[in-house]
Amino acid sequence: MDRRRILLASGAALALGLSSAGSVRAEGAPGASFTQYADPQDSFTLKVPANWGFGEGELSGNASFSGASGGRRTLAWFPENVNPRDVNVTITITNVSVEFTKLGSFGTPFTFASNLVNSQDRSYMLRGPEWARRNEPVMVAKLLDAGEVSNKYFLEYTLQKVPDEPKRHLYTAVALGYNGTYNRLYSITAQSLEELKPQYEATLVAMVKSLSVPPTKF
Ligand SMILES: *[C@@H]1O[C@H](CO)[C@@H](O)[C@H](O)[C@H]1NC(C)=O
Ligand SMILES: *[C@@H]1O[C@H](CO)[C@@H](O)[C@H](O)[C@H]1NC(C)=O
Ligand SMILES: *[C@@H]1O[C@H](CO)[C@@H](O)[C@H](O)[C@H]1NC(C)=O
Numbered sequence: 001m002d003r004r005r006i007l008l009a010s011g012a013a014l015a016l017g018l019s020s021a022g023s024v025r026a027e028g029a030p031g032a033s034f035t036q037y038a039d040p041q042d043s044f045t046l047k048v049p050a051n052w053g054f055g056e057g058e059l060s061g062n063a064s065f066s067g068a069s070g071g072r073r074t075l076a077w078f079p080e081n082v083n084p085r086d087v088n089v090t091i092t093i094t095n096v097s098v099e100f101t102k103l104g105s106f107g108t109p110f111t112f113a114s115n116l117v118n119s120q121d122r123s124y125m126l127r128g129p130e131w132a133r134r135n136e137p138v139m140v141a142k143l144l145d146a147g148e149v150s151n152k153y154f155l156e157y158t159l160q161k162v163p164d165e166p167k168r169h170l171y172t173a174v175a176l177g178y179n180g181t182y183n184r185l186y187s188i189t190a191q192s193l194e195e196l197k198p199q200y201e202a203t204l205v206a207m208v209k210s211l212s213v214p215p216t217k218f
């Protein structure tokens, strides 16, 4: 898998559609007690608020997305009483080619973050003539922060489909780890509507930072 495909794979996690219903009611959101999720198959751990729901992409019945044959998995968590499209945390685990043994293979944290965000940004369309847009909504992606902490790359950014959709605030971390058989790329994205950020930011950041993967081998 080359770098571009990995970037797309991370972005694609946003497109996972678990069935969802309900309106925005953010009661009992943050401050909840965390439990530790330990994944038997890919050996990562993650802190998750005790009362959040959970779903795995492969169980959603959409093999074309989860690529059951592709060694790719997607797992998602979301708070109760809130539409999962408004607040969710999604982790995608994919194959990496053997030469990717260090995060440095993806460039610096800033290069990696810029590539990931730019791969989604179409804001240049807004600067062009209106007819060129054909009334299609335009995705605007903005990188806010990028860095590296204990072998994970972090980035914070916003996404908004202009003019149709409200702005979303996202936190992503990526790490490489050895799952017992292969090196794998772990990519976690936590997101909420910008307007829900005051309620959820602390929880989302804590979850993303809590991701722990086994060290790489080779
Ligand atoms: C799987 O997802 C793709 C892309 O979102 C969609 O086009 C397709 O209809 C879905 N298939 C099923 C069986 O839901
Ligand atoms: C994932 O990686 C393993 C080891 O390199 C390989 O055997 C497997 O076929 C790969 N799967 C895909 C879909 O690339
Ligand atoms: C997470 O939120 C995004 C943005 O609304 C949405 O596209 C995606 O389907 C959601 N993921 C899940 C698992 O609900």
Ligand SMILES: *[C@@H]1O[C@H](CO)[C@@H](O)[C@H](O)[C@H]1NC(C)=O
Pocket (backbone or CB within 6 Å): 041, 042, 071, 095, 179, 180, 181, 182, 184
């Ligand atoms: C490791 O990843 C591979 C896919 O690359 C998967 O088939 C396997 O179940 C995972 N876990 C272990 C313990 O090998």
